[in-house]
Amino acid sequence: MTPPTPSTKPVLRDTIIPFRAGDGFDCNLVHVQGDQPPAKGPVLLVHGAGVRANIFRAPTAANLVDVLIASGFDVWLENWRASIDLTPNLWTLDQAAVHDHPLAVRTVCERTGTSELKAIIHCQGSTSFTMSVVAGLVPEVKTVISNAVSLHPIIPAFSRFKITYATPLLRLVTDYLNPQWGLRAPTWTAKLVNLLVRLTHWECSNPVCKEVSFTYGSGRPALWRHENLDEATHEWLKWEFAQVPLTFFAQMKRCVECGHLVSVSGFKELPADFIGQPPATDARFAFFAGENNLCFLPESQVKTYRYFDQQRRNYHSLYTLAGYGHLDVFMGANAARDVFPLMLAELDKVA
Numbered sequence: 001m002t003p004p005t006p007s008t009k010p011v012l013r014d015t016i017i018p019f020r021a022g023d024g025f026d027c028n029l030v031h032v033q034g035d036q037p038p039a040k041g042p043v044l045l046v047h048g049a050g051v052r053a054n055i056f057r058a059p060t061a062a063n064l065v066d067v068l069i070a071s072g073f074d075v076w077l078e079n080w081r082a083s084i085d086l087t088p089n090l091w092t093l094d095q096a097a098v099h100d101h102p103l104a105v106r107t108v109c110e111r112t113g114t115s116e117l118k119a120i121i122h123c124q125g126s127t128s129f130t131m132s133v134v135a136g137l138v139p140e141v142k143t144v145i146s147n148a149v150s151l152h153p154i155i156p157a158f159s160r161f162k163i164t165y166a167t168p169l170l171r172l173v174t175d176y177l178n179p180q181w182g183l184r185a186p187t188w189t190a191k192l193v194n195l196l197v198r199l200t201h202w203e204c205s206n207p208v209c210k211e212v213s214f215t216y217g218s219g220r221p222a223l224w225r226h227e228n229l230d231e232a233t234h235e236w237l238k239w240e241f242a243q244v245p246l247t248f249f250a251q252m253k254r255c256v257e258c259g260h261l262v263s264v265s266g267f268k269e270l271p272a273d274f275i276g277q278p279p280a281t282d283a284r285f286a287f288f289a290g291e292n293n294l295c296f297l298p299e300s301q302v303k304t305y306r307y308f309d310q311q312r313r314n315y316h317s318l319y320t321l322a323g324y325g326h327l328d329v330f331m332g333a334n335a336a337r338d339v340f341p342l343m344l345a346e347l348d349k350v351a
């Protein structure tokens with residue numbers, strides 16, 4: 001199918017709707033509206049670690065938000081506690097799964113007067129939101145489009161080395177890493193990290209792009225293929241990455257060692273082991289994985305798809321995207337041609 005890609009950028013209106021997470025942490029939703037009232041139901045977009053809701057809005061000819069609005073969807077972007085727009089905090093996936101996403105879903109349902117919604121979730125927005133879904137905490141969610149990783153995080157060997165040896169050492173001197181240190185290094189730790197990045201990364205002249213590759217995954221660059229980004233997006237991403245707490249990396253290390261997500265905060269709402277019992281949901285999942293993902297290997301999504309397919313045969317779907325990595329699935333100059341039509345078709349699929 002051909003997506004209704006806007007030929008010129010539509011004028012969109014943002015409304016920020018604050019919501020308080022279950023433990024009192026202040027989060028918000030960005031409700032994006034076009035010039036026509038939405039003809040379809042709400043879609044919630046959930047960003048990854050150390051970025052913000054705006055990560056879905058790269059300055060490409062047509063980003064995912066533009067395409068969803070042009071297709072008639074009611075678009076809601078969630079700034080959950082990992083967002084760089086919110087107060088820095090030492091978050092875990094568990095906190096987001098129990099306290100943030102269920103409240104975000106409920107707020108969207110209340111505001112739109114609907115009882116169901118669809119979600120597009122990325123990376124740690126995907127792991128934590130999938131935790132909410134399989135724990136039965138967001139029964140309103142009926143369709144989930146997940147990118148990069150969900151229940152089974154599998155990472156490259158060098159990332160395993162980093163998360164096992166380097167991250168615990170860093171925790172002795174800092175609670176956070178921050179790719180903004182490429183632009184301004186305010187502490188000795190920041191200056192040291194900056195020096196290490198400059199010694200080991202020569203792939204481009206964007207200091208934040210290189211700090212991002214130092215912080216996440218394995219590769220130069222790690223979260224996208226340079227050839228997939230246009231110049232404006234490569235420049236824009238400088239302002240889209242900031243603090244990420246090392247508490248998250250500690251939880252991911254445990255999950256990687258176990259081969260699947262595990263909870264670490266002891267909340268009664270979450271199972272200790274997320275594949276120890278059937279998922280408490282009837283939501284249909286479409287799993288997406290860039291074949292060149294150097295942050296979470298595509299096997300991560302393949303494994304979770306197989307797990308879900310065993311639970312309910314021929315209900316869920318899997319897409320591996322040739323030539324794509326981690327975030328270029330959304331930020332790529334050609335994502336509107338290569339990726340978004342697949343996502344739109346999944347959103348429009350009748351259960």
Ligand SMILES: [Zn+2]
Pocket residue numbers: 203204205206209210221226234
């Ligand atoms: Zn770069």
